[in-house]
Amino acid sequence: MHPLLAADGWHSVSCAHADLPGPRFDAPAARALRYALRVPFLFWHLLVHLPLTLLAITLPFGRRHLRSGERLDHRAIRAWQGGLMRVFGMRMRRIGTPMEGAVLFVANHVSWVDIIALHSQRMMGFVAKREIAGWPVVGWLATQGETIYHQRGNQESLGGVLHEMLARLRSGRAVGVFPEGRTRDGREVGPFHARIFLAAVEAGVPVQPVALRYGERASAQTAVAFGPKESFFSNFLRLLGEPTRVVEVVFLEPIAPGDAEGRRRIAETARERIVAAMQP
DSSP, X not given: OOGGGOOOOOOOEEOGGGGSOOOOOOOHHHHHHHHHHHHHHHHHIIIIIHHHHHHHHHSGXXXXXXXXXXXXXXXXXXXXXXXXXXXXXXXXXXXXXXXXXXXXXXXXXXXXXXXXXXXXXXXXXXXXXXXXXXXXXXXXXXXXXXXXXXXXXXXXXXXXXXXXXXXXXXXTOOEEEOTTOSOOOSSEEOOOOGGGGHHHHHHTOOEEEXXXXXXXXXXXXXXXXOOXXXXXXXXXXXXXXXXXXEEXXXXXXXXXXXXXXXXXXXXXXXXXXXXXXXXX
16 A cells, blocks of 8 residues: 555633744755655645545445444545645654544644644544635545535524534534634634534533644644735645654543533633643
């Protein structure tokens, strides 16, 4: 098997990694070499691995369960996402264990890469802004990965999102959300919007916080995050030439139904655990 297919409010609180020294000067020659190596792998991943993933998703046998209990199509999506992370020079490291069954996963939001990183570790339907559906490659995979799209600022859209989240959780499926509601510059974890936790409260399912750490000791959060006025395409190209770095997906202690009183307290507890996990 090709290695790329291997799968297996409140005040904002600044993360300690914001004070870490930034990456050393990245010589243009080194970046050019990375592009020379990674661009062919990216095309291979799109032109060869993507059609194979599409077959696994669309053909009838895609819903068959593997010995691990995971569905073949879900495994294929996770494998493709993990391969994409590897194309970008990101080496995945899972810490902790993602819960099985119906669970609401909540994570800090740094970049579009967050969805790819989480999907590589556990199949879940994400709540994401509607604009992502139009992004090249990422948008298609997000849609195939059962993403629930939300039109930001539209209360009617949010109501529909909560309804769909509740339906999925009650059917035993996992949902992933970024309670900050938007990406930031990587220097802090912003306030968590409590309303998004309503579906977990009504469905009576656990909430599992997840800390996404880019680089050793989360030292590359700002490098991965969008720069000022940086578009998705610009960020995509920039990250393709970044130095190789580890990405840690840290599955933290779940918050069981009844452990916290109400959605606001669950939001506070989840955020506290993520912020604590971001400290060096």
